[in-house]
Amino acid sequence: MLNLEILVILFIALMIDLIISDPDWIPHPVVMIGSLISWLEKYLLKNEDSPLRAKFKGAILVIIVLGLSYYLTSLLVDLSAQLNQYFAYVLDLILLSLTLALKGLIDAGKKVYSALKNNDLELARKKVNLIVGRDCSQSSKPEVIRAVLETLAENTSDGILAPAFYYLIGGLPLAVTYKAVNTMDSMLGYKNNRYINFGFAAARTDDLFNYLPARITALLMTAASFLLRYNFKGALKTVLNDASKHPSPNAGYPEAAAAGALSLRFGGVNYYHGQKSFRAYIGQQNKRFELDDILKLKMLIYFTVALFFISAAAIFALI
Template structure:
């Protein structure tokens, strides 16, 4: 029994290694797409049978979140009855699916390469695939800013939060977090359709990311202490000063830490669906990002991810040691 428990300590490092090796190829079946299908299938049914939108949206979100955890938990239990090794491999695959380090870096670096070649039109098309704002009029500096902001914001959703929940509850809790995140990305909008129905999903996502977003500041600051950055203090200071100024209760913290580490100005006004949304600048004392800051942001993100993996692995070892006492 003890050797099986010790084997679980390699789940996070191996899942991370798998993500770094193969990323997120489109040909590979992905549970996030299954989650999206489950959300689209469930939404009209909850709307039909529960008339009050706020209540319907709350039941809808809780049902999908709990169902996700239960299915993953049962899948691991069934796999363990067949073979402990099969359960181990399945959980490593769960971790791999929930991490977005390689795919986030690849998406950003594809944009960087197009800008380096001077193909602004292609870069604009690619950035439109990873941001929700209007980018039709974006030029090189605007594309660079949007890309750096995306790398910074998604460091929490795609790295820190999944690892945080993997350390606490393994693959099932990690995939449950991804269901929370997917719900927010699909229904957590403040428009006429989802203002009430999507409110529970948005609030649950805010709550799920609250601790990881703040933990990310320390992780980014530590990563920024390693050359060529050596801007740890600036990252930490800016996150504490301006992290809460973002419209999101969580996204501002990693964004401000990245802004401080890279010495760039992020956030600010953007158009969404033709409507100008005023947002405060983060790192207003700095200049906007240049094309080369995309590569620097990716390097900082990967270093921060490696540190986050190590810290999550240490937490797993501590929890494992407590079980063995």
């Protein structure tokens, strides 16, 4: 496919995602990938497995899921092209739009914003609990805002720029493969007794795939903060000083850029399954968390995505 065609398809796919997101009548690749992961886990993981055996089986699962995701998507793309090129374009658009989560991400933030704006803290807690891994059932209003800001920032990379990045360098098969990586990590990448060994390969694979997208997101988010007249210097300083403090080798980068741009401090005390956990602070607490911070981050995400597309077009023009 020509560079121009790739860019046009990506742009239209983003527009489709913004307008209709993930319609129920289209089978979602993530659902099918998740079913495969669950089936393999049930077949492979046994309670009597030693740590080494569990890691080995987890690596087998990763290889199978990645191989099937890439191969079946490539096969589908090739077959559709043989049938009709226009049909192939439509299929590419639909499937690519399903790997993107721009509208879903923004809508999730809007739901929390609306609940807080209506002074319904209980509803806001329920809405934020749907999109974060921590327990926010007893969180204060500022903590709910912090939770939604952190997850929106992190998922700007995981849910939008990363699949777009892999589509640009490897087409639809690599974009779907990335979603498989992301899905494996979300299902198996937990540090509990069940998954600490079996999910090791899935978590490390996710770290590898997100290494470049997370840093690209932080760079573009910092540039976007300059265009929006947010705290550009704070964004840059926080990325350089604090991004590596996050327990994830990647999530800290977009979170640091967002925290600095909004002059906020992320991190602190979280609760997971009733257990108190402290996460290192990211950013400087120059102001308190405010409801409008959610709207400001929404604009920062839009500008970051726009800069990604413009940057890709500029690079492709030079190739």
